[in-house]
Amino acid sequence: MINLFDVYSLFDIEPVRASGSYVYDAEDKPYLDFYGGHAVISIGHSHPHYVKRIQDQAEKMVFYSNSVQNTMQKTFCEELEKASGVSEYDLFFCNSGAEANENALKLASFHNKRTKILSLKGGFHGRTSAAVNVTDSNLITAPINRGFDVSYHNLADIPALYKDLEKGDYCAVILEPIQGIGGIYEIDDLDLQKIKHACNKTDTILIADEVQCGYGRSGDFFAFQQSGIRPDVITMAKGMGNGFPLGGVLINSVKIPAWKGMLGSTFGGNHLACAAGIAVLEVIQEEDLLAHARKLGEFLIHELQQIPEIKDVRGRGLMIGLEFDYPIADLRKHLLFENHVFTGSSSNKKVMRLLPPLTINHTQTVDFIKALKKSITATTK
Ligand SMILES: Cc1ncc(COP(=O)(O)O)c(C=O)c1O
Numbered sequence: 001m002i003n004l005f006d007v008y009s010l011f012d013i014e015p016v017r018a019s020g021s022y023v024y025d026a027e028d029k030p031y032l033d034f035y036g037g038h039a040v041i042s043i044g045h046s047h048p049h050y051v052k053r054i055q056d057q058a059e060k061m062v063f064y065s066n067s068v069q070n071t072m073q074k075t076f077c078e079e080l081e082k083a084s085g086v087s088e089y090d091l092f093f094c095n096s097g098a099e100a101n102e103n104a105l106k107l108a109s110f111h112n113k114r115t116k117i118l119s120l121k122g123g124f125h126g127r128t129s130a131a132v133n134v135t136d137s138n139l140i141t142a143p144i145n146r147g148f149d150v151s152y153h154n155l156a157d158i159p160a161l162y163k164d165l166e167k168g169d170y171c172a173v174i175l176e177p178i179q180g181i182g183g184i185y186e187i188d189d190l191d192l193q194k195i196k197h198a199c200n201k202t203d204t205i206l207i208a209d210e211v212q213c214g215y216g217r218s219g220d221f222f223a224f225q226q227s228g229i230r231p232d233v234i235t236m237a238k239g240m241g242n243g244f245p246l247g248g249v250l251i252n253s254v255k256i257p258a259w260k261g262m263l264g265s266t267f268g269g270n271h272l273a274c275a276a277g278i279a280v281l282e283v284i285q286e287e288d289l290l291a292h293a294r295k296l297g298e299f300l301i302h303e304l305q306q307i308p309e310i311k312d313v314r315g316r317g318l319m320i321g322l323e324f325d326y327p328i329a330d331l332r333k334h335l336l337f338e339n340h341v342f343t344g345s346s347s348n349k350k351v352m353r354l355l356p357p358l359t360i361n362h363t364q365t366v367d368f369i370k371a372l373k374k375s376i377t378a379t380t381k
Contacts, residue, residue, distance in 0.1 A: 011336060013025060013031070014026065015031065017046075018033075018045030018046055019046055020044045020045055020046075020047075020359060021033055021044060021356060021360045021364050022045070023037075023045065023342070030340065031336070031340045031341065031342055032340060032341045032364060032368060032371070033356060034343050034344075034354050034355070034356045034360075035342040035343055035344045035353075035354075035355055035356075036357055037243065038344070039212045039238050039239065039319075039344070039355040040239065040242070041242055041243060041357040042215050042238075042240075042242050042280055042284070042289075042357065043280050043283040043284065043289065043358065043359055044359035045243075045357065047242070047279070047359070049279055049282065049283055049286075050242055050276065050279040050280065050283065052279075053275045053276070054272065054275050054276055054279070056275070057271055057272055057274075057275035061271050062272045063267075063270045063271055063272065064270075065266065066264070066265070066266075066268065066269065070269065070271065070274070072271055072274035072275065072278065073091075073093065073269045075274070075278055076278050076281070079278055079281035079285075082281075083221060083281045083284050083285050084221035084222060085221060085225070086222065086225075086234075086250065088252070088254075089234070089250040089252060089253070090250070090251045090258065091248055091250055091251075092248065092249045092251060092263050092268070093246075093247070093248055093268035093269030093273070094249065094265050094268040095245045095247050095265065095267050095273075096126070096237055097125075097131075097211035097212075097235065097236075097237035097238060098125070098128040098131040098132075099126075099128065099237075099247050099265070100211060100237055100248060101126050101131040101174065101207070101211070101235050102126070102128050102129065102131050103249050104172075104174070104209075104249050105117065105130045105134065105172060105174070105207070106130070107205070107249070107251060107256050107263070108171050108207065108232075108256075109172075110256070111203075111255065111256045112171055112203050112205065114169060115148040115149065115171055116149045116150070116151070116169055116171055117134050117148065117150045117151075117171055117172050117173075117174060118150075118151050118153060118170045118172070118173045118204075119135075119150055119151070119173075119174050120152065120153055120154075120155055120175050120176075120179070121152045121153065121154050122183065122185060122347070123135060123136050123152075123174070123176055123179060123182060123209075124136070124137070124176070124179075124180065124347075125174060125176075125209055125211075126211075127140055129144070129145055129147070130147075130148070132145050133146055133147065133148065133150055134150050136152050136182075151164065155185065155187060158191050158194060161195070162194055162195070165199070165202060165204060166198055166201065166202060167202075168202040168203075168204075171204065171205065172204060172205040172206070172207050173195060173204060173205075173206050173207065174207040174209060175187060175195070175206075175207070175208065175209065176208075176210075176212065176223075177192065177218075177222070177227070178213040178218060178223045178315065180212035180213060180319070181212070181346055181347055182346065182348070183314075183321055183323070183346040183347065183348035183351040184314045184319060184320065184321025184346070184353060185314065185321075186314070186315070186316065189226060189227035189228070192227040192229050193227055193228070196231070205232045205256070206232050206233070207231065207235065208223075208224045208233070208234045208235070209235050210222050210223060210224070210234055210236050211236060211237045211238055211247075212238055212319070212355075213319055214234070214236045214239065215236060215238065215239030215280075216239065216358050217293065217317055217318055217319045217355065217358070218293075218315075218317040218319050219290060219291075219293045219294030219297055219317030219318070220290065220316075220317070221284075221290060222234060223316070230252070231252075232251075232252045232255055233250065233251055233252070233256070234250040235247070235248070235249050235250075236249075236250070239280070239358075240277055241273065241277055241280065242276065242279075242280045243276075244272070244273055244276035245273070246273045246276060247268075249263075287359065293318045294317055296318065296360060296361075296362065296365055297315075297316060297318050297319075297320065299362070299365065300318075300320060300354070300365050300368075300369075301315070301320060303369050304320070304322060304369070304372075307372070307376065309324060309376050309380065310322050310323070310324060311323050311325050318354070318355065318358055318360065319353075319354075319355060320353070320354040320355075321346065321351050321352070321353055322351065322354065323351050324350050324351075324352070326350065326380075327350055328345070328351070328352045329345070329349070331376065331379045332345060332352065334375040334378055334379050335372065338374075338378065339371035339375055340371075341368060341372075354368075356368075
């Protein structure tokens with residue numbers, strides 16, 4: 001008998017189909033998805049344009065290796081530039097967020113030959129070898145992962161971080177411009193600028209982990225963009241494929257030039273993944289989803305700030321953290337089982353994460369607020 005390796009705490013719900021902002025169980029009961037399936041759903045579940053592109057591509061060709069020409073990868077780059085406004089980077093395709101960060105750290109170390117990494121307290125960068133070592137969690141880091149030195153700095157003490165960085169012995173700084181799993185903490189624009197400045201002075205590579213906060217979630221395509229900085233390396237995944245496993249690394253190739261064999265992946269950038277990824281970028285542009293996320297986010301944040309039980313509302317666009325002064329596990333359960341709304345947790349037990357599809361509409365947002373108020377009342381009686 002083969003059993004599933006029992007690593008996930010599961011809710012007793014099985015979605016069997018999905019559409020737009022809803023997932024449905026076998027009885028066709030709708031659940032409003034304010035979790036985006038873990039920040040993954042960018043353009044809405046099973047968007048018709050996305051489904052069509054994947055279907056058409058599956059009929060033509062699903063996969064061939066990275067040893068031949070694949071024009072779809074170039075089309076992807078063009079669409080990414082148009083949708084993001086980011087230019088003068090080279091793209092390496094991979095399949096997940098951890099893999100993107102793994103490659104980013106390798107690139108940094110190839111560049112300056114150093115091995116020590118500066119990371120932030122509360123940060124999460126994945127569960128693979130180097131990515132987990134720069135993640136602030138002893139629990140999920142195995143002895144084999146501790147192959148290089150990592151210093152974790154507190155964002156509340158930027159002068160200490162800055163001073164440490166200026167010693168000049170760090171290979172890279174890795175950070176999420178808006179910390180996701182940590183509980184939705186934004187890095188101040190000025191702090192990002194200072195960190196980038198210190199990186200430039202010391203030839204340290206700045207890696208912006210946009211796996212969760214990127215791809216329009218913050219209302220900008222990348223969350224770092226409002227600070228005006230230019231990271232040396234940008235990692236992305238989650239929203240990139242809207243559910244299709246797809247990751248990428250954007251690299252300043254003037255600073256870190258490619259050489260044959262430097263990185264590689266069997267599945268990265270395959271034909272089906274490109275079809276999914278191109279469809280996502282087309283929909284983001286066609287439906288003006290960045291402006292939509294900004295506008296709806298402002299409305300949502302304003303409404304949430306009126307709820308007295310919520311002590312702090314944080315975030316930007318459709319990446320929102322709600323801090324209560326009590327643990328939110330029961331509240332989330334009530335929302336899910338009584339009001340049929342999915343929300344996200346965070347490593348701070350008192351913080352709920354809201355990460356709906358970027359296509360969520362005004363009515364669904366109002367429905368969410370009503371459901372949240374009902375569940376707050378029911379769980380605090
Ligand atoms: C900021 C950030 N980086 C990296 C990862 C790892 O991504 P994946 O689970 O696709 O490996 C995550 C996953 O939640 C994330 O939130």
